[in-house]
Amino acid sequence: MKKIILFLLFPIVAFGQTDFDRVQTLFNKKQYKKAEALMKAYVLNNTADKKGIELLGDAYGYQEKWDEAIEQYKKLTQLDAKNANYHYKYGGALGMKALSISKLRALGIIGDVKKAFLKAAELDPNHIDTRWALVELYMSLPGIVGGSKKKSLKYANELEVLSKVDGYLAKGYIYEYDDEPELAENYYKKAVAVGGSVTCFEKLANLYESQNKPQKAIETIEASQKKHNRNALHYQLGKVSADYNIQLNKGEQCLLKYIKNYTAADGVPKEWAYYRLAQIYKHKNNKEKALSYIDKALTIRADFKQALKEKAAISRK
Template sequence: MKTFFAFLLFPMLCLSQTPLDQAEQLLQQKKYVEAEQLLSSYVTDNPNNLKALEFYGDAFGYQEKWDFAIVQYKKLVKASPKEANYHYKYGGALAMKTLQVNKLKALTLIGDVKEAFLTAAQLDKNHINTRWALVELYMQLPGIIGGSQSTSLKYANELEALSKVDGYLAKGYIYEYDDEPELAEIYYKKAITEGGSITCFEKLSNFYENTNAPEKALATIEASQAKHQRNALHYQIGKIAAEYNIQLAKGTKCLITYIKNYSAEDGVPIAWAHYRLAQIYKHQNHKAKALKHINLALSERPQITVFKTEKERILSL
């Protein structure tokens, strides 16, 4: 259920600088505390402004303050019960709340989670994200409280009718979760053929990693790189090479390229690329090179425990 909230928020263009525009801009800039503070006073003065309530809930959600997000989204549901997205956000916040409480408390919330998502699905027959939420929910729930592969597949089929790529990815997820790797692979590959986005390639490569097929994972990422030409994929190739001790020369080349072309948009900090290079050189028994790169990693991120552990391993060569 951790993926639910990733779908909840959508950036919009700011055309002016009213308080709501300022709040929206702060959310886009990931300044969630500032957005929360701005919206706190605005919502107090404008308690019936639904957009303000939504942004306020979003600000809490981004900070994983689910209790506060739930309060705001519940207000939206009560104020506008025919708006599918409000039910979806409310259900998503409740779902995330279940991950923070004990199992008994979580069980008391599941009914409300289901009701919110099902209501959203009924209100909007084209709401893709709600159907994704229902696919995940029914797969992850134990059978005794309503979990069901067949129900999950029902919503995957609805997704496929709306978007073939989403439908294929959903079915890949279902079969991977249900330990049916042959079917999972088929649908992840169908998603690549149909859409070919980085996300599609990533789902298949992650599947191969999860099923201990690193060579296939590496080939999938290389295919993605050939199509999309993203520097971030150089890191992913190097990561798999380092983790599984395969194709080390290729991994080294890709990591060096990643460091050379790095920008903040690539996501993974350079320190991690140095860490992966240290792993590769350790596999090759190049102690001096391994130490050089693990020290570079530690100089940038001295608090990372795995870096410290890796240095100890290198020193013991």
Template sequence: MKKFILLLLFPLSIFAQINKAEIDLLFKNKQYQKAENILKFYVKNNPKNLEAIELLGDAYGYQEQWDNAINTYKTLVNVKPNIANYQYKYGGAMGMKALENKFKAISFVGDIKSAFIKAAELDKNHINARWALVELYVQLPGIIGGSITKALKYAQELEKLSKVDGYLAKGYIYEYDDEPELAEKFYKQAIKQGGSLVCFDKLTKFYEKTNKPEQAIKNIESAHQKHQRNALHYQIGKVAAEYNVELQKGEKCLKVYIKNYSAEDGVPKAWANYRLAQIYYHKQNKTEALKHIDLALKELPKIQVFKNKKQKILNL
């Protein structure tokens, strides 16, 4: 009994250890507030545990509490300035804060850039820090430090670490810099080198942005030949419906998507029915268009774009 009473007199933190697996599971299940509460209590009683502090910063980040995330990561940077990942996360939190308030963004730019550059210098293999620098130099106006030349420098460093990342970065830079032929070239090289769904998706979106829906559809078909994902049937139907091209192919793909649908496909069947309604609207087939827009609304009755489309169909 005395032993039990003595235990109660000591702070719980002396005996408790941070359970990273538990926190990771909470993050995976998007229980960020619960993770935050556990971590705040732990850090309060273990203020020198850097792993717990970093996880707390992550919890804030997942909840888009950027001020709290910045202050938490800053603690890590102050204690261990030569840890690349601390610098990267600190810069990233400041970057997200800057995106929220573009009027105040200028005051963050110097610190954001310094943190990312420091992370890249500390870790010669830090791919994410280099990607962050590519995006930063591309998106910043030249008057406050933007530079295509510097963006390409970090893209070149990425290519040395990972050819796929390097090609994707160059495609992104040239797309932003209005050099479509070069952008297409590097996106295609990324597909040839890696061939992941991400690579195919980058080229598809590029074709959509440059108003080349037929090429977008061909690219999605190539992706499907390699990866055999039902979700790609929806993507073909979506492009066909939005751009009023290859309607027969789009209709067929959307019906296949609905027939083979599973939760893993991601996009709800309601959206596939909405795309079918778009296709039948283009075909002036009011009966089929109404049938599918009603199916979409039955599943997701609050989606405004569905309601707007139904009104247009009724006016045919």
């Protein structure tokens, strides 16, 4: 009996003493169900282990099991009420649940979401993610349930003190959300000038697309490519070209480069590049080539709905 008990305890103790790298590796591989099983067994025998509980909550969160994630993160806030990140994760899980249910039911959760984020902000004046969450929350909520552009700008200002780039991006988001594109453009440009990350360029390019300014979007993507040399940007330029029937030759060349250099890390599956090439050749009135590219997309994924719809449209021309 003693040997059986030792056999059962040994992996639990060993797991508890290691740095949980195995679970993190499973997360990186998107094997969330396996990570959940490991952490569920561990937490069952280590009910007050904060790291274990957090990883179990994360495993649930990755799978969008919001009720289960909420349960674990709430435990964390009870075990360590002064940890800002635990309140932030608890609020985030509550917020995601609110988005997944009816608006009427979500109203009953919003107060707890706000309370958790505000607690996290109070506990840690340097917690950037919490302030981003509050910027988005106050902008997205209707005024009748506490939405406030003024409060959103308050946290954007706090972000700007902590990180100019985050502050500029947050203000760009606020003004874009509030349909003030000139102010949004101004702040996104500031973010590009100060930070210049792929995200900064992307926000500015997306704004131009939403304002039906594809030429400016392409110029922004090209500037980003010049600085960062990311294959994913070839796809983005090709997409704008195909969507707006502009600079078709440039768009074609970028998409061909994307396909040639494609890896899973680029994000957008290869069939989408073939789909965009088909759109470009439809614009060029080359039906044969358009169909050949759409067929390549469908060879990779036969149930590609957008490609099936596009093929029908090309065939009718």
